[in-house]
Amino acid sequence: MIISFLNQKGGSGKTTLARALAVEFLNNDWSVHVGDMDVSQKTAFNWAGRRAEAGIKPEVEVALYREPKAALKAAATNDLLIIDGKAFADTHVYDFAKQSDLIVIPVGVSADDLEPSLNLAMELINKGINKDSILFVVSKVPKNGDKEAMATRSSIENWTFNVVQGWIPIQTSYSQAMDIGKTIHETKFKELNTTVDRIIQQIVDKALLLNSNK
Ligand SMILES: Nc1ncnc2c1ncn2[C@@H]1O[C@H](COP(=O)(O)OP(=O)(O)O)[C@@H](O)[C@H]1O
Numbered sequence: 001m002i003i004s005f006l007n008q009k010g011g012s013g014k015t016t017l018a019r020a021l022a023v024e025f026l027n028n029d030w031s032v033h034v035g036d037m038d039v040s041q042k043t044a045f046n047w048a049g050r051r052a053e054a055g056i057k058p059e060v061e062v063a064l065y066r067e068p069k070a071a072l073k074a075a076a077t078n079d080l081l082i083i084d085g086k087a088f089a090d091t092h093v094y095d096f097a098k099q100s101d102l103i104v105i106p107v108g109v110s111a112d113d114l115e116p117s118l119n120l121a122m123e124l125i126n127k128g129i130n131k132d133s134i135l136f137v138v139s140k141v142p143k144n145g146d147k148e149a150m151a152t153r154s155s156i157e158n159w160t161f162n163v164v165q166g167w168i169p170i171q172t173s174y175s176q177a178m179d180i181g182k183t184i185h186e187t188k189f190k191e192l193n194t195t196v197d198r199i200i201q202q203i204v205d206k207a208l209l210l211n212s213n214k
């Protein structure tokens with residue numbers, strides 16, 4: 001199975017969600033490989049290094065790739081390949097989208113974030129990608145931004161795209177967790193973890209459903 005986190009917009013939450021999803025599947029005994037496509041930032045790769053150094057289980061296997069073709073090869077030897085897409089990657093996006101069971105597009109609440117992301121999804125559909133294989137996740141919602149988050153979800157639904165219930169708030173505890181090699185559902189705070197669990201579970205369910213219908 002292949003799940004790709006794609007959005008040309010940097011800082012939308014691709015790497016954050018990709019890591020959490022990897023750990024979720026690993027905890028369910030899947031073999032998982034993460035392809036970090038951002039060879040200059042290496043965010044997922046470096047995070048996995050911090051995680052291994054700190055001895056946090058399960059260890060997450062992350063490799064850096066420049067070429068989609070090279071990354072996609074890892075799908076053959078793992079139950080799940082997670083692609084952590086890079087910013088400004090116009091051509092890569094389609095290469096991954098057409099091979100993926102599920103395409104997750106994390107999006108922030110501002111119009112600046114939302115419009116390019118909706119355009120990206122439209123572009124994929126115009127190129128023949130099945131609309132049902134695209135799933136939006138509203139991410140990085142600022143404090144007191146619930147109304148904005150709801151409005152963002154509604155806009156996405158008005159465009160008739162799938163969007164997960166709920167959203168991921170901005171929390172210092174989330175970035176702190178990732179700084180020490182943890183995921184955003186491995187913080188010290190049960191409630192914060194549960195918020196993420198609910199989102200991750202919807203991504204898992206959607207991916208399994210799409211995969212079983214193949
Ligand atoms: N919910 C959140 N709360 C706090 N910080 C976050 C949250 N989500 C992401 N971040 C931080 O925002 C930055 C960008 O997120 P990231 O997932 O790396 O985006 P992308 O991979 O799309 O560029 C990172 O520094 C990350 O630690």
Ligand SMILES: [Mg+2]
Pocket residue numbers: 011014015016038043084085086
């Ligand atoms: Mg990233």
